[in-house]
Amino acid sequence: MQLKRIVIYPFGFIAALLICSVLLIIAGIDPFTAYASIFTGSFGSAYAISETLVKMTPLLLTAIAFTLPYRAGFWNIGGEGQLFIGALFATLFAYIFGGMPGGVVIPIVLAGSFLAGILWMIVPVFMKVKLGISEIFVTVILNFVAVLFIHYLTTDPLKEPGNPNPQSAVIPVSAWLVKILPDARIHIGFIIPIIAAVAVYLVLHKTTFGYEVRAIGTSIKAANYAGIKISRRIVISAVVGAGLAGLAGGLEITGIHHFLTARLPPNLGYFGILVAVLGKFNPIWEIPASLFFAAMLVGGETMQRFAGVPYGMIYVLVSLITFIIIAIEKIAERRR
């Protein structure tokens, strides 16, 4: 299994690079220059590596935000919206509690963003558990609502007066996360998703709760016969997952932007789902998967700037890589 992955993953990666090379050549761009710029942009310097870790932080959290509910059979496609609402609450909590010392403010602010994710999940999880309504559509629709809501807040009530851009005023410095390197954006918050990944892995695989959650995800019927309290387990997994996506938004605000904007990096919630798929819904495997995705997204920006390749290419590339890898894995699984 492990050995197979060592073969399948590079193969999928190279195959996707080859397919995208065709698209690049059509656009008149040398694929080698383009791919080289992805690499230098993501790992080529200390700054590049720090940018990759900065991008990995929300990706790993949204991946876990998808994974934990998924293991209980609940499709949380709402990571994107939960992240934005998390960013909102982090900003508001920072305004309210900013007067306290940093050691107190930051936990409160991050807890606020976690709470925001939970709040944004209440309607979908209620509809799923109490009314039996598919959560997929409710969580997706709420993403569109959340992003528009943040657009509204940052153009009107929360907009900083006099600022030409639609963004809120900067949050108090006491709520800023400490930077690790003086000249880079990397902040101490980047260890939080890694801790979360390990914790969720341990909960899933070493506790009764995790055993029950996995039982529900495998067969809801069997879990029912075994007397597991299904609804309660689904609610807890969904709500904690959503909280982690909210936390991703909180870390973006306290660690990177320091103000609320609707122009947070887009689609982190959706890329998180692809990370979870690539990591086979195992939080530990999602650590390298999110690092890889972060490198592609950061490198993609460099590729746009220095090789003139439109950013959409990265969407195509990561979708194709995921596509090819899961296809080969599924085929290998069936052969056995």
Place this chain on the structure above:
Amino acid sequence: MDLNFITGLMSSTLIMTTPILFAAIGEIFSQRSGILNLGIEGSMATGAFFGLLAAIFTGSLWVGLAIAMVSCLLLNTFFATLSIKIGVNQVIGGLLLWMLGEGISYYGNRTFYSSMQAGIKPFEAILFGQNIMIYLAVALAIISGLILFKTTLGLKIRAIGENPRAADSAGIGVNRLRFASVLFGGAMTGLAGAALTLGIIGHFGEGMVAGRGWIAIIVVILSKWNPYTAIGSSILFGFAYALGARLIVTGAPVPYHFLLMLPYFFALIAIFFLFRRAKPPAALMVPYKRE
């Protein structure tokens, strides 16, 4: 509320209905055959892009429509292969299709940026102030209904979505017909996307599909997988999009972001009240493998 507002609203309701109805018709075939295609949002973006690009380069809106359909048909072969031939979970395959479709449209738009910026004049009105798209959409919905409920082909599609094993023993090539249904659905998302660029706006914008693909899937469930009722359900959401747009133009005292949210609120309310009664095809999302 004056008469102008109401007639304008009615007219733009029908215009806004077209992309949703096209996509919903295709999704009905896909789901009736047992395949949930969640990627139509991204597929529509690809269709919107290629439709406009082809129309700009050839100068013909009709060629644009055709290329939009072909490009989406090709794009959906990825999804069909993944979900039918390989048997990967359809939700994951659909989400991948979404990202892939969005990415292709973004990449294409930037690659041909100067040509795309020029835009094109959309289809002109031919009857009652509407252009060809709404008539085409309604006609396709009716023809689709006839095919689905009055022909052997339709019977076969419904059979493989309800009980693929029985259909197989009756000699129906389950996976081949599912593949064809998904590809037809894909071609319809091409029309849906082109309805935006060639039927309404004349320009391409990143993120312009704005949830219409998801709304179309909700329409499919509300209309109980029936193309005739899909006409009505699509008009309901066309109305939501049109009402928001009209109120923004007339300067309603509500922030325009909330008016843009109207379709999503409509969707949530519809889901809340009507989803429980919906009964999907029995074999929806169940991959079929011969034993």
